[in-house]
Amino acid sequence: MTINNNKEFAGLxxxxxxxxxxxxxxQTDISAMSYKDVIELLSEKDWEDFSGFIKNGCRERxxx
Numbered sequence: 001m002t003i004n005n006n007k008e009f010a011g012l013x014x015x016x017x018x019x020x021x022x023x024x025x026x027q028t029d030i031s032a033m034s035y036k037d038v039i040e041l042l043s044e045k046d047w048e049d050f051s052g053f054i055k056n057g058c059r060e061r062x063x064x
Contacts, residue, residue, distance in 0.1 A: 015053070022046065025046075038050075
């Protein structure tokens with residue numbers, strides 16, 4: 001099961017979906033953690049992906 005195919009998560013923004021995915025993967029509430037704690041928790045690959053997402057916005061966004 002992915003959150004993309006789940007009706008419960010249909011109304012989430014791309015950022016919220018990313019937070020949910022990481023929270024499920026690491027079994028913790030990422031959104032309630034300090035930035036420093038998140039850096040220490042995430043793997044290097046996940047941190048690079050997540051920080052890039054925060055810096056550059058949603059790569060899945062369609063610009064009209």
